[in-house]
Amino acid sequence: MQDDDTDPAITLYRLQACPFCERVLRTLDELDVPYHSRFVEARHSRRDGVKRRSGARTVPAIVDASTGVTMSESANIVEYLETTYGGGSTDPGLATARAAGEAE
Amino acid sequence: MNLGFDVVDLEPADPPGVGETAPGFRRPLVTDEHWEDVALSDLTDEGPVVLLFHTMDGDFPATYIWQEVRDRGWDEYGAAVVGCSISTPYEHSRFLEEWGLEAFRLFSDPANDVAEAYGVSHDLDGMHGIHEPRPAVFVIDGDRTVRHAWVATEWPEFPPYAALEDAIESLEP
Numbered sequence: 001m002q003d004d005d006t007d008p009a010i011t012l013y014r015l016q017a018c019p020f021c022e023r024v025l026r027t028l029d030e031l032d033v034p035y036h037s038r039f040v041e042a043r044h045s046r047r048d049g050v051k052r053r054s055g056a057r058t059v060p061a062i063v064d065a066s067t068g069v070t071m072s073e074s075a076n077i078v079e080y081l082e083t084t085y086g087g088g089s090t091d092p093g094l095a096t097a098r099a100a101g102e103a104e
Numbered sequence: 105m106n107l108g109f110d111v112v113d114l115e116p117a118d119p120p121g122v123g124e125t126a127p128g129f130r131r132p133l134v135t136d137e138h139w140e141d142v143a144l145s146d147l148t149d150e151g152p153v154v155l156l157f158h159t160m161d162g163d164f165p166a167t168y169i170w171q172e173v174r175d176r177g178w179d180e181y182g183a184a185v186v187g188c189s190i191s192t193p194y195e196h197s198r199f200l201e202e203w204g205l206e207a208f209r210l211f212s213d214p215a216n217d218v219a220e221a222y223g224v225s226h227d228l229d230g231m232h233g234i235h236e237p238r239p240a241v242f243v244i245d246g247d248r249t250v251r252h253a254w255v256a257t258e259w260p261e262f263p264p265y266a267a268l269e270d271a272i273e274s275l276e277p
Contacts, residue, residue, distance in 0.1 A: 038140045046137075050138075
């Protein structure tokens with residue numbers, strides 16, 4: 001938990017030492033968006049909880065309770081965050097099309 | 105326990121007493137699926153908390169206690185029943201899964217600072233450099249006040265489950 005005084009809308013599922021997850025964290029910090037940080041294990045057989053919530057076993061994944069959005073893959077997430085919280089002008093539809101292929 | 109010989113006495117403990125504020129802390133709280141930093145006050149804000157210090161996640165001291173807690177249905181109380189040991193989040197998560205403890209959550213405190221704050225630390229003989237909580241249970245109300253406390257004085261010693269259940273039930277509305 002980054003902020004003690006509020007209940008952040010965003011939950012980030014992450015893996016220790018995962019560079020794609022760190023990329024998303026950097027974006028959240030740059031945009032000053034509070035979030036719950038939730039760690040999972042590396043092996044996919046241990047990721048049923050992530051799949052149940054985001055639809056996929058990959059991390060990073062975010063669940064944004066304020067918009068109802070769940071999303072996987074760091075390129076997607078970064079674009080979504082910048083569009084939603086950065087005052088950017090990117091069309092959210094493009095983010096999906098530009099999804100990078102990482103599968104941590 | 106009557107074994108016909110003396111069991112080891114633990115060094116004196118210095119736990120917070122009934123009526124005192126339970127020391128606050130924030131540590132990763134582990135489920136069978138994930139972990140995240142949570143403060144004790146986050147839990148007490150929601151209601152009573154049963155904070156159960158246990159030995160590292162292995163057979164048998166930790167497994168004895170948690171199987172008993174599971175079998176007695178402590179997850180059905182209107183209190184958050186949470187453990188705390190020096191085991192890492194990875195170990196906690198596997199422990200919960202292996203022993204069918206998915207209804208419970210465990211704080212991970214490898215540095216043993218929480219047990220130190222609660223005055224229930226124990227230096228392990230023959231495991232140089234490792235200290236961990238002795239078994240201890242604190243029943244804490246929604247104001248973070250200790251309402252009941254039990255701390256092991258012998259090694260091994262297991263919680264007086266029925267007395268603790270009385271204390272937990274007395275907090276329920």
